[in-house]
Amino acid sequence: MRINQSMENTGAEIERHPCFNLEASHSYGRVHLPVAARCNISCNYCHRDYDCPNESRPGVTSRLLKPEEAVLRIYEAKKFFNNISVAAVAGPGDSLADPENTFKTFKLIKKEFPEIILCMSTNGLNLAENAKYLDETGVKFITVTLNSINTKIASKIYRYVNYKGVIYKGEEAAGILLEKQLESIALCIDNGFLIKINTVLIPGINDLHIKELSKVLKKLGVYLFNVMPMIPAEKSFFHKIGIKGAGRHDIVNATNGLEGINIMKHCRQCRSDAAGLLGNDLSAKFNEETDHGKEKCCSKV
Ligand code: CLF
Numbered sequence: 383m384r385i386n387q388s389m390e391n392t393g394a395e396i397e398r399h400p401c402f403n404l405e406a407s408h409s410y411g412r413v414h415l416p417v418a419a420r421c422n423i424s425c426n427y428c429h430r431d432y433d434c435p436n437e438s439r440p441g442v443t444s445r446l447l448k449p450e451e452a453v454l455r456i457y458e459a460k461k462f463f464n465n466i467s468v469a470a471v472a473g474p475g476d477s478l479a480d481p482e483n484t485f486k487t488f489k490l491i492k493k494e495f496p497e498i499i500l501c502m503s504t505n506g507l508n509l510a511e512n513a514k515y516l517d518e519t520g521v522k523f524i525t526v527t528l529n530s531i532n533t534k535i536a537s538k539i540y541r542y543v544n545y546k547g548v549i550y551k552g553e554e555a556a557g558i559l560l561e562k563q564l565e566s567i568a569l570c571i572d573n574g575f576l577i578k579i580n581t582v583l584i585p586g587i588n589d590l591h592i593k594e595l596s597k598v599l600k601k602l603g604v605y606l607f608n609v610m611p612m613i614p615a616e617k618s619f620f621h622k623i624g625i626k627g628a629g630r631h632d633i634v635n636a637t638n639g640l641e642g643i644n645i646m647k648h649c650r651q652c653r654s655d656a657a658g659l660l661g662n663d664l665s666a667k668f669n670e671e672t673d674h675g676k677e678k679c680c681s682k683v
């Protein structure tokens with residue numbers, strides 16, 4: 383199925399995307415807009431009092447923004463750092479679990495800041511069914527968190543998957559999630575989206591699986607592969623049973639020698655309300671000075 387209308391400028395936009403391009407990260411910044419509260423799966427390293435650890439550092443509660451407040455957030459961020467090239471929705475839940483706010487936010491930003499690149503991260507469960515709307519909205523850069531292509535391994539990572547209102551568990555849940563992830567990655571790549579894969583490295587669970595995973599991603603035509611260390615959120619299942627987070631050395635060991643795929647090495651595991659340069663998060667600064675977000679993130683699915 384061909385869905386895309388407007389991918390011809392993606393190449394030029396990479397030059398201004400701080401995550402997809404290391405060079406750009408030195409001078410261009412991004413703003414994360416925490417408008418997506420809910421999640422449709424349950425990762426064992428996550429606790430829903432905290433930001434989504436797939437694209438943010440756990441242990442920091444966020445304030446949710448309404449789409450209109452998200453636009454104001456960009457104006458505020460620009461006061462501190464003007465060279466904002468990317469606006470993204472990266473949680474604190476999943477961007478597409480309840481996509482209304484995410485799409486409304488993107489539409490408002492496109493109108494107010496047509497030059498800003500739109501970016502989004504998701505667990506991929508609802509991506510295929512939303513790909514057409516993302517394309518129409520002008521989103522070209524998408525991150526999918528894919529932790530395993532083996533349902534046995536994946537069943538140790540996810541407590542449940544809520545697909546279209548039905549709760550699945552165990553390998554059945556892992557199978558549904560994986561099928562939707564692979565379907566949506568292939569669909570998006572076929573239609574010109576630039577896809578980055580985030581994989582959360584979990585010692586003893588998927589750390590020996592990265593090479594196999596990278597081969598599948600290469601075949602699919604993924605643009606960038608980002609293996610990030612798991613930081614178990616306090617009160618998460620992994621935290622409770624004592625599974626330790628991964629360190630930088632685990633990432634180096636797991637990604638060393640991978641061939642045929644670009645490896646991201648400059649990820650900062652940003653908060654879902656991060657702003658500015660990747661290496662210099664401004665969110666704390668303007669969170670103190672402004673108070674557009676009133677609702678605290680503590681949204682259970
Ligand atoms: Fe945000 Fe992610 Fe878009 Fe970047 S972050 S949604 S691609 S604009 Fe970047 Fe932050 Fe790493 Fe993400 S450094 S956590 S990779």
Ligand code: SF4
Nearest residue numbers: 421424425428434435
């Ligand atoms: Fe938590 Fe993110 Fe997993 Fe949802 S996708 S359960 S918010 S880590």
